[in-house]
Amino acid sequence: MEAFEYARPASSREAVKMLASGNAEVLAGGSDLLQRMKDSVSTPGRLVSLRDARDLRGIEYSPAKGLRIGAMVTLEELAAQPDAHRHYRAVAQAAEKAASPQIRHVGTVGGNLCQRPRCWYYRNGFGLLAMQDGNSLIPNGENQYHAILGNSGPAYFVSPSNLAPALIAFDAKVRLLSASGSREIPLADLYVTPHSESDSEFSLKPGEIVAEVLVPPSEGSSAFYEVRQKANFDWPLATAAVALRMNGHTVKSARVVMGQVAPVPWRSPEAEQALAGKTIGADVADNAGKAAVEKATPLSRNAYKVTLARVAVKRAVLRAGVMEVA
Amino acid sequence: MTTTSASRREITFVVNGQPETVRVYPMERLLDVLRQNLKLTGTKEGCGEGECGACSVFIDGVLALSCLIPVAQAEGATITTIEGVVADPRFRALPEAFLEGGAAQCGICTPGMIMAAVHLLEKNPQPAMNEIREGLAGNLCRCTGYLQIMEAVAESARRSASA
Ligand SMILES: Cc1cc2nc3c(=O)[nH]c(=O)nc-3n(C[C@H](O)[C@H](O)[C@H](O)COP(=O)(O)OP(=O)(O)OC[C@H]3O[C@@H](n4cnc5c(N)ncnc54)[C@H](O)[C@@H]3O)c2cc1C
Ligand code: FES
Ligand code: FES
Numbered sequence: 001m002e003a004f005e006y007a008r009p010a011s012s013r014e015a016v017k018m019l020a021s022g023n024a025e026v027l028a029g030g031s032d033l034l035q036r037m038k039d040s041v042s043t044p045g046r047l048v049s050l051r052d053a054r055d056l057r058g059i060e061y062s063p064a065k066g067l068r069i070g071a072m073v074t075l076e077e078l079a080a081q082p083d084a085h086r087h088y089r090a091v092a093q094a095a096e097k098a099a100s101p102q103i104r105h106v107g108t109v110g111g112n113l114c115q116r117p118r119c120w121y122y123r124n125g126f127g128l129l130a131m132q133d134g135n136s137l138i139p140n141g142e143n144q145y146h147a148i149l150g151n152s153g154p155a156y157f158v159s160p161s162n163l164a165p166a167l168i169a170f171d172a173k174v175r176l177l178s179a180s181g182s183r184e185i186p187l188a189d190l191y192v193t194p195h196s197e198s199d200s201e202f203s204l205k206p207g208e209i210v211a212e213v214l215v216p217p218s219e220g221s222s223a224f225y226e227v228r229q230k231a232n233f234d235w236p237l238a239t240a241a242v243a244l245r246m247n248g249h250t251v252k253s254a255r256v257v258m259g260q261v262a263p264v265p266w267r268s269p270e271a272e273q274a275l276a277g278k279t280i281g282a283d284v285a286d287n288a289g290k291a292a293v294e295k296a297t298p299l300s301r302n303a304y305k306v307t308l309a310r311v312a313v314k315r316a317v318l319r320a321g322v323m324e325v326a
Numbered sequence: 327m328t329t330t331s332a333s334r335r336e337i338t339f340v341v342n343g344q345p346e347t348v349r350v351y352p353m354e355r356l357l358d359v360l361r362q363n364l365k366l367t368g369t370k371e372g373c374g375e376g377e378c379g380a381c382s383v384f385i386d387g388v389l390a391l392s393c394l395i396p397v398a399q400a401e402g403a404t405i406t407t408i409e410g411v412v413a414d415p416r417f418r419a420l421p422e423a424f425l426e427g428g429a430a431q432c433g434i435c436t437p438g439m440i441m442a443a444v445h446l447l448e449k450n451p452q453p454a455m456n457e458i459r460e461g462l463a464g465n466l467c468r469c470t471g472y473l474q475i476m477e478a479v480a481e482s483a484r485r486s487a488s489a
Contacts (some may be wrong), residue, residue, distance in 0.1 A: 006352035006398050031376060031394045036354060038374075047353070051399055099441065100464025101374055105388045108397065232463035 007139065012056050012177055012211055017082050018048045019207040020179040026050060026209055028072060028111035029036070036116065041123060049185050056110070056211060061087070067215040071110030075099070075163075078109060088215060090222035090241045090320070094166035097226055100233045110210045112163045113174070113190065114202060117263075119157035127197050129154045143299040148306055150262035151297060155193050156264055159201075162239060164191070164265040165257035166224050169243040172215045172285060175244040178208040187213065191264035201263060220245040223319030227308045236260050238305055240292070240312035242320045244275070251275045256292060256316075268292040271313055280321025289314035341366070343411035352398035357381045358405060359397045362421045368408035368437050372466065379465030380434055382441040383407050389445040391464075405444030408437035417444055419482040419489070429478035438465050443479045452483050 009015045018024065025044035027033055028051075036042040050056055055071040061083035069078060078084055079096035087295075098104060098112065116122070121130035121138060129136040131154065138146055138156040146156045164187065172187045174248035185203070190210075192203050222243040226236040239259035245252040254275035258266040278284045289310040296306045338347045341364060348363045357374075360366045360383070372380035374393050381393040384406040397409065411417050420440055423429070430436040437463060446453055446461030458476045467475060 004353070008398070008401075027396070027399070029394075030393070030396050030399055034353065034355065034394055034396050035375060049399060099376075100379065101445070101461065102379060102382055102389050102391045102464045103394070106390045147343065155386075 004044055005046045007046065008052050010052045010054075012050070012053045012209070015048050015050055015053055015205060016177050016179045016209060021207075022046050024048055024207070025128065026110075026114075028108040029074070029106040031099075031107045032111060032115040036123075038127075039123065041125060042116075048085040050108075050110070050209070055186070059084070063217060066217040067091075067213075069109050069215070071108060071210045071212055073109045075104040075107050075109065075112060076101070076161075079104065087218055088166075088222065090166040090169055090224040090243060090316075091163065091215070094162040094239070094241065097224075098162040103286055109163060109213060112161050113167075113187070113210060113213070114204075115160055117157040117201070118160050122157060128157060128194060128201065129197050130156075131197055138302060144301045145235075145260075145305075146299055146302055147262045148293070148296045148302055148309065149258075149266050150193060150264060150300045151225040151299065154195065155201075155263040156299065157201075158260045158261070159191060159262065159264050159266075160235075161265070162224075162236070162259065163225070165239060165259040166222075166241040167213060167215060168257045168265050168267065169222060169241040169255040170215050170218055171255070172213050174213055175211045176204065176208050177211040178205060182211065184214070188225070188265065188267065193263045218243065221320050223316045225312050225316035225319060227312050229236070238308040238312045240309070240316040242313070242316040244280075244320050249279050251267065251278050251280065254288075254317075256288065256313060258292065258309055258313065261296075261305065267300055268313070270294055275317065282318070285314045285317040288317050335382075337397055339400055339402060341405045342406055342413070348397075350397050353396045355393055356383070356385075356395040356397050356400050356405075357392035360392060360405075365374065366407050366409050370434050370437055372434060372438075378435070378438070379440040379442060379462075382438040382465070384445070389441060408441060411440060411444055419485045420444065420447075420457050420479070423478040423482040423485065424475075427478040427481060429470060429474040435465060435467040435469075439457065439475055443482070446479070447483060447486070452487060453479070455480065482483065 005044045024047035027047045027049040058070045060068045075095045084092040122128045136154045168188045224241045226239045228234040243255040254272045256268045256271040271288040274288040274291040274326045292313040293310045334349045370380040372378035376394045383392045
């Protein structure tokens with residue numbers, strides 16, 4: 001591990017001042033960052049811990065404003081929050097199934113949204129795009145866990161967060177904070193596809209942090225579905241979040257967002273259209289799944305993920321639909 | 327883990343009821359500090375990557391992985407390791423049930439399994455089998471095949487209920 005300084009300021013305001021200069025990185029629970037530092041994949045010169053920034057904690061819900069989640073709320077706290085279960089089921093499900101109990105106790109919402117990809121080229125020091133002599137090694141390499149959508153290159157990694165697709169299905173926003181002030185953007189806009197090795201996969205400006213997530217009020221039903229190799233505690237191969245607004249028994253409008261399939265959380269307008277105006281049933285769910293992967297372009301070794309993503313969308317739709325009937 | 331040149335500093339916390347001060351690099355893994363500086367070798371390293379749960383400890387009452395926690399993040403915290411748990415008469419039934427039920431073979435996973443089981447039983451003293459499975463989901467065992475482990479946790483819950 002390289003040399004660095006460590007600071008533990010008492011508020012977010014102090015933290016962003018310390019982040020304003022130098023090669024500084026934020027430390028939340030550390031469950032992703034410590035590993036990257038140990039493997040010398042990340043080499044920050046200064047670490048600014050948000051652990052004591054009390055203002056970044058807390059979850060509040062009101063019917064008028066919706067849900068506010070502080071960036072330092074742990075996945076476990078979010079999964080146990082009754083209002084999240086009642087009004088944002090997909091979000092609670094995404095949190096309660098992420099990783100293991102031990103990791104959920106320490107991993108934070110901000111850290112989950114800003115965790116770096118799990119791509120093994122990246123984690124083994126080949127860089128996020130794994131470029132060699134102007135070409136990425138991934139399209140003809142070990143790409144079984146890589147992108148099937150949004151993969152025209154040179155980015156082939158997949159966005160790893162469970163929470164991001166679920167929150168985007170509810171049109172969540174994030175409030176970003178830096179030494180020069182604060183701004184709100186749609187969470188979906190936090191994620192960008194890099195075009196070169198010097199680009200980031202986040203739209204955060206240098207020294208900017210996620211302070212809180214703001215989820216607007218929601219009346220509809222929703223669900224999150226993950227396809228994993230093991231029943232418990234395994235990185236999902238494909239995930240889908242579906243949020244439905246209903247008009248009686250028909251879908252007024254739908255949001256469908258997939259995870260683990262593209263370099264960014266992948267919204268599917270095709271699946272959303274396949275659901276609008278329909279009554280949820282097996283055929284409708286199946287069509288939504290098919291529509292979601294219509295434009296998929298698998299790489300040499302990951303065609304199986306197209307099927308898994310289709311199934312994830314189909315099952316998330318059925319889960320969300322059942323809730324509405326019950 | 328080698329830290330090249332960030333300077334060491336004193337970090338204080340309470341471990342198994344005992345105040346401790348160590349001189350360490352801030353990003354050393356809590357796992358290494360427990361094992362090397364404090365000689366608490368009951369906490370095991372299985373994978374070092376957050377996947378196996380062998381390094382589980384309680385930090386301020388919360389079950390966490392000491393291989394993923396920078397020691398500086400535990401400054402001022404109250405930590406309980408497997409040594410603290412087995413010395414606590416409240417949890418006697420668990421290690422006993424593990425021993426009697428053949429729930430430990432090589433034993434590398436056992437401390438972490440017991441920590442996860444303690445965490446589960448504190449929240450839910452009479453868990454159903456699927457709840458035991460969920461509660462131990464973050465802990466891998468390469469030897470037993472898990473059945474003996476889940477049965478030991480269930481047995482310990484039964485004994486505590488009839489005690
Ligand atoms: C074995 C294993 C399995 C896992 N399985 C899953 C899974 O199934 N699904 C899933 O979603 N996740 C999974 N994870 C990832 C886990 O959820 C993340 O490691 C965790 O949420 C990160 O949170 P943290 O607070 O520990 O982040 P840290 O490690 O502290 O930070 C992660 C990154 O985010 C940045 N960051 C942190 N907070 C902020 C902020 N407020 N603003 C800006 N940047 C910030 C940091 O600088 C760092 O780069 C798994 C992890 C492991 C180790
Ligand atoms: S050693 Fe920490 S989880 Fe395996
Ligand atoms: S007893 Fe050997 S790993 Fe579980």
